[in-house]
Amino acid sequence: MEKDDANLINDYIGGEEKAFEVLTRRHLKAVYNFAYRFTGKKEESEDIAQETFFKVWKNLKKYRQGENFKTWLFGIARNTAIDYLRKKKSLNFSDFKNEGGENYFEENIRDPEPLPDEILKKSEDGELAKKLLAELSPEDREVIIFHHYHSLTFQEIADIVQKPLNTLKSRYRRAMIKLREIVMHQN
Amino acid sequence: MEDDFKKIFLNFKDQDIPEFFYRAIFSRIQARKILLAKIRLAVFGSSLLFSLIAIVPVLKYLSAEFYESGFYSYLSLIFSDSSVVFQNWKEIILSLAESAPILGIAIFLAVIFILLSSLKVSTENAKTVFFQTNFA
Numbered sequence: 001m002e003k004d005d006a007n008l009i010n011d012y013i014g015g016e017e018k019a020f021e022v023l024t025r026r027h028l029k030a031v032y033n034f035a036y037r038f039t040g041k042k043e044e045s046e047d048i049a050q051e052t053f054f055k056v057w058k059n060l061k062k063y064r065q066g067e068n069f070k071t072w073l074f075g076i077a078r079n080t081a082i083d084y085l086r087k088k089k090s091l092n093f094s095d096f097k098n099e100g101g102e103n104y105f106e107e108n109i110r111d112p113e114p115l116p117d118e119i120l121k122k123s124e125d126g127e128l129a130k131k132l133l134a135e136l137s138p139e140d141r142e143v144i145i146f147h148h149y150h151s152l153t154f155q156e157i158a159d160i161v162q163k164p165l166n167t168l169k170s171r172y173r174r175a176m177i178k179l180r181e182i183v184m185h186q187n
Numbered sequence: 188m189e190d191d192f193k194k195i196f197l198n199f200k201d202q203d204i205p206e207f208f209y210r211a212i213f214s215r216i217q218a219r220k221i222l223l224a225k226i227r228l229a230v231f232g233s234s235l236l237f238s239l240i241a242i243v244p245v246l247k248y249l250s251a252e253f254y255e256s257g258f259y260s261y262l263s264l265i266f267s268d269s270s271v272v273f274q275n276w277k278e279i280i281l282s283l284a285e286s287a288p289i290l291g292i293a294i295f296l297a298v299i300f301i302l303l304s305s306l307k308v309s310t311e312n313a314k315t316v317f318f319q320t321n322f323a
Contacts, residue, residue, distance in 0.1 A: 020216075021213065024209065024212060024213070025209065028204055028208075028209065028212070029201060029202075029203070029204050032202065032204055032208075033201045033202055036202055037199065042202070045202075046208065049208075049212075050208075050211060050212050050215065053212050053216075054212070054215055054216060054219075057216050058219075114188060114190075114191050115188065115191040115192075115195075119191075119195075120191060120194055120195065123194070123195040123198050124198055125198065126198040126199040126200060128195055128198070129195050129196050129198055129199035130199055132195065133199070144196070148192075148193060148196045148197075149196065149201075176188065176189060176192065179192060180188060180192075
C-alpha cells in the first residue's frame, strides 16, 4: 500500500534513504509544471524545480506533522520561482503589490456569457492558454495555476501565498474578468 | 465563462519529466550530503584525535590523584583486612566517597565521552564519504 507523504518524510528522517526518492518522484512533475506555467520557460522551470526539491530536502525536519504537504511544497516552489525570477530581473518587486494596487481592474459583476466557439477551437493547441497566463500579473497567474492545474482550494492557495481567503477569491475573480477582456480583445 | 477557461487551460498540457532530471536532483543532494559529511568528519575526526592524545596525560593525572588522596589506602583495606571492612562498612564507604579524586574522574569521563562520541560521528560520516550510496 502506498505510503502518504508524512510517513515518507518520517521514514526518511528515520534513515530510510529511498523514502525521499519516492516523495520526489511523486511530486516533481507537479512542481515542474507549476514552474513552467509560471515562468513560461523550460530551462527556468528545470532550475526552479531542482532548487525547490533541494530546499525541501534541506528543510524536511522543519515540516510539521499534520501540515498539508502539498501546500508546504508549493509554498517552497512558489517562493523559489519568485526569488529566481527576481534574481534574473524578470520580475519587479512592484509586481507583487498589496491589495488595491494599480494592476487590477475594477471589480465587476461576473459576466456569465460563454466565450465564442471559435476561441475555444483556436485554443486546442495550448498556445492560447500560454499567452493568457503570460498576460496576467504573477500574483493572478499563480492563483489561476494553483486552482486550475493543481486543483487546490482557495484556502490552500491562501495558505501558500500567505494572504487572506477573501483576497484570493477577489484576485481570482478579477483575473477571470481580465482574461475574458484579453480574449475578447484578441478576437 | 469559468468552464470555458477551464477548457482553454486544459489544453496547456503537463510536460513529462525525463529520467535524467530526477538523477540531477538526487545527484545534487548526494553531493551536498558528502560535503557535509566531509566537514563533520574533519571536525569530529580532529576531536577524536585530540581526545586519544589527551587520554594519556589524563590517565596519568587521574592515577596521581588517586594515589595522593586517601582513596587507595581505603581501597587496599578491602584486600588486606576484609573483616574490618565488613564491620565498619558504612564508615569505609563514606571515607572512600570523601577521598575519591572527583575532579580527575570527571575529566577522565569527559575525555572518554568526547572520544566515544567523536568515534561514533566520525564512523558514520566516513561511511558516507567513502562508501557513498547512489540513488537508483
